[in-house]
Every structure is written in structure tokens, then in C-alpha cells.
Amino acid sequence: MKLQFDSLNSFIHMNGHGLYVWLAYGIAFVVLTLVLVAPAFQKRALQRQAKRVRQLQQDLARENYPSPQD
Amino acid sequence: MVWQWLHRWGSPRWFYEKTGPWVAWLGLIALVLLVWGLVWSLGYAPIEHKQGQSYRIIFIHVPAAFMGQGVYLLMAFCGAVGLIWRVKVCFMMTKAAAPYGAALTFLALVTGAIWGKPTWGTWWEWDARITFMLILLFLYIGIIALQAALPSRDTADKACALLALIGSVNIPLIKNSVEWWYTLHQPATIKIIGKSAMHESMLYPLLLMIFAFWILTAFALLLTTRVEILRREFRTRWVQDLLAAEREEGKS
Numbered sequence: 001m002k003l004q005f006d007s008l009n010s011f012i013h014m015n016g017h018g019l020y021v022w023l024a025y026g027i028a029f030v031v032l033t034l035v036l037v038a039p040a041f042q043k044r045a046l047q048r049q050a051k052r053v054r055q056l057q058q059d060l061a062r063e064n065y066p067s068p069q070d
Numbered sequence: 071m072v073w074q075w076l077h078r079w080g081s082p083r084w085f086y087e088k089t090g091p092w093v094a095w096l097g098l099i100a101l102v103l104l105v106w107g108l109v110w111s112l113g114y115a116p117i118e119h120k121q122g123q124s125y126r127i128i129f130i131h132v133p134a135a136f137m138g139q140g141v142y143l144l145m146a147f148c149g150a151v152g153l154i155w156r157v158k159v160c161f162m163m164t165k166a167a168a169p170y171g172a173a174l175t176f177l178a179l180v181t182g183a184i185w186g187k188p189t190w191g192t193w194w195e196w197d198a199r200i201t202f203m204l205i206l207l208f209l210y211i212g213i214i215a216l217q218a219a220l221p222s223r224d225t226a227d228k229a230c231a232l233l234a235l236i237g238s239v240n241i242p243l244i245k246n247s248v249e250w251w252y253t254l255h256q257p258a259t260i261k262i263i264g265k266s267a268m269h270e271s272m273l274y275p276l277l278l279m280i281f282a283f284w285i286l287t288a289f290a291l292l293l294t295t296r297v298e299i300l301r302r303e304f305r306t307r308w309v310q311d312l313l314a315a316e317r318e319e320g321k322s
Contacts, residue, residue, distance in 0.1 A: 001114050001271070011113070014123035020188050024127045024181040025112075028134070032286075035173045039293040046300050050313035 080157035082299045083308055089292055096289040103282035110275040118272070127185040129276055132259070133283035135178035135203065139241050141171035141287060142206060145213070146238040149231030159295070161227040162302060164234060165217050166294035170287070172210035179203055190254060198251035202244040209237040223302075 005011040014021050078084050111129035118125035145164045152160035182200065183193045194200070213230050220226035248257045259268045259276075268276070303309045 003113055004115070004117060005113065014126070015117075017122055017124040017188055020124045020184050021112075021126050024184045025130060027180055027184075028130045028177050031173050031177055035170055036290055036293065038169075039297040042297045043300065046297070046304065047313045047316065050304070050310055053310070054314065 076151075076155060076157060080155070080159050082159055082162065082303050083306075085159045086296055086299050089296065093289070093292055093296070096285060096292060100282060100286040100289045103278065103285055107275060107279040107282045111279060115275045116269075116271050121189050124185060124188045127181050128259070128272075129279045131178060131181040131185060132276060133280045134174045134181060136280055137283045137287050138171055138175035138178050138203070138206060139244060140284075141167050141174060141291070142209070142234070143238060143241060144291075145171065146234045149234040153228065153231050153235075158302075159299070161231065162298045163291065163295050164213075164230055165227070166298040167291055168210055168213045168217070168230075170290050170294060172207060172214065174287075175203060175207045175210060179207065186254075195254045197254040198247035199244060199255040202240055202247055206237075206240055206244065209233070209240060213237075 012018050012022070079088075107129070112126060115126070115129070117123060145167050148160040148163045148167070151157055152164065179200070182203075186195070187193050213233055216233060217226050217230050220229060248255055257267070259273075300309055300313070
């Protein structure tokens with residue numbers, strides 16, 4: 001088994017098919033990254049929401065929650 | 071025995087806690103396999119004499135198409151288990167898998183189109199297999215839309231499970247389409263029984279990439295299902311505690 005390309009240029013050029021090959025791999029990379037990163041952002045949002053809920057509960061417990069007329 | 075096992079894994083909390091340690095390992099293994107597979111398929115696999123270098127697209131096209139269908143079958147299976155035994159986690163998995171499966175099917179279609187241009191001189195053709203793959207993408211989009219459109223979570227879960235089951239008739243059509251209505255798409259390169267049409271020097275990196283996509287899929291589905299569990303069990307004590315604890319860890 002040997003490397004099929006003798007230079008970086010020929011690797012990028014791919015005998016004239018470089019655009020197609022790299023476009024396909026590039027789109028795959030972007031789409032998969034988006035799909036894999038999304039759950040982390042969703043979890044972060046849930047954590048923020050949980051924090052707001054806790055804050056609200058604490059405020060209510062201390063009875064210093066601002067009344068509607070304030 | 072089986073019932074007990076199903077019952078235990080069907081509990082969202084049990085599922086979340088048990089799968090926690092798997093996430094990092096699966097991610098790491100998927101990354102190693104993908105890097106190895108990419109170096110092999112892009113750099114070392116020999117050139118294809120009829121198609122030239124553009125054939126290298128096969129190393130993502132075929133794994134994406136395989137997994138696009140595989141995720142759909144998993145969704146249908148989870149939907150069936152959810153409907154029959156009322157297992158909560160199964161419904162969550164069906165919902166969480168849909169966007170990932172749609173992304174893979176989209177990738178299979180797009181990479182196929184990019185491959186088709188230099189090889190057959192066209193981006194698109196209403197060939198049987200390509201059309202059924204497009205229908206698969208629409209099924210995924212349909213399930214995502216249905217889940218979002220129905221106000222009751224219970225109804226939405228059942229409707230999506232049912233749609234996933236009915237739509238699974240599409241999978242054997244995709245599989246057999248190249249033999250039943252042969253037009254543009256080339257016949258399968260890999261055969262489970264008998265000799266593959268591909269030389270081993272190209273077949274092995276392709277098999278490696280398919281395996282890498284399997285692990286990647288397991289990793290992705292675990293990630294999305296776990297977030298879906300947190301979202302649905304948001305009001306429970308254990309999720310509130312868990313989110314609070316992890317928030318503190320993140321800060322320090």
C-alpha cells in the first residue's frame with residue numbers, strides 16, 4: 001500500500017476532480033459537525049432554563065418576589 | 071427476564087445514568103476510526119480507472135446512505151416497541167433519531183449528486199434508487215414536522231411511531247431498486263453473500279468507513295436521545311439536580 005499522491009498540490013487537484021471530491025467531503029464535514037454540536041447547545045439551554053426556575057423558586061420562598069403592582 | 075430488562079432500560083433516568091460513561095468512549099472510537107478511514111480512503115486507496123479520482127466520494131456516499139436507512143429502521147423498530155410495550159425511552163429515541171437520519175440521507179443525496187456530475191454528466195436523474203432515497207428524506211422531514219405539529223406529546227409520539235413503521239416499506243424498495251429498475255445508479259458494490267464487485271484495496275477502506283459511521287451513529291443517537299430525555303423529564307427532581315450540579319461544574 002502506498003500513498004497515491006506525490007505532492008500536496010496533486011492531492012488537492014485530484015486529477016481535475018478536486019472540486020467535486022472536496023466539495024462532497026466538505027459538505028459532509030459541515031453537516032455532521034452541526035448535527036453533533038447541536039445537542040451540546042440544547043443542553044446548555046436547558047441548564048439556563050433550570051437556573052431560571054431555581055431562581056424563581058428561591059425568590060418565591062423568601063417572599064421577596066416583586067408583586068405585580070410594583 | 072426480558073420484560074424486566076426492557077422495563078429497566080425503558081426508564082429514562084436509568085437509561086441516562088447507565089449510558090453516561092459510554093458517550094466519551096464512543097466519541098473517541100468514532101473519531102479514531104474516522105481519521106484512520108479518511109486517510110486511507112483519500113490518500114492510500116488506489117485510483118479507479120474508469121471514474122478517476124472522483125470515485126473517492128464513495129467512501130462517504132455509501133456509509134451515509136447505509137446509515138440513513140439504518141437509522142430509519144431503528145426508528146421504526148423503536149416506534150414498534152414503544153407502541154406495543156409503552157416504553158417511554160423508545161419514543162424519545164424515535165424523535166431524537168429523526169434529525170440525524172435526515173442529515174445522513176441528505177448527505178447521501180448531495181454526495182451522490184456531486185459524484186454524478188463528473189461521472190455521468192448530470193447532477194440529478196429520476197432514477198429509481200435516487201427517487202426512493204429522496205422519499206426517505208421526505209419521510210424523515212414528515213416525522214420531524216408531525217412531531218412538532220401535534221400539540222399533545224402522547225399523540226405525537228404514537229403518530230410518529232406509526233409513520234415510521236409504515237414508511238419502512240421504503241427501505242426494501244431502496245435496497246432492491248438497482249435490480250428491479252436499473253437505470254442510472256450503479257448496482258451494489260458490496261455483497262454480503264458472494265464476491266464484492268470491488269477490489270480489496272478499495273473495499274477495505276470502504277468497510278472501515280462504514281464501520282466508523284456505525285460507531286458515529288451510535289454516538290450521535292446517544293447524544294440526541296440523552297438531551298431529549300432531559301427535555302422531557304425537565305420537571306423531575308433528578309433532572310433539576312443534575313442540571314444544577316453540571317452547571318456548577320462548568321463554572322468552576
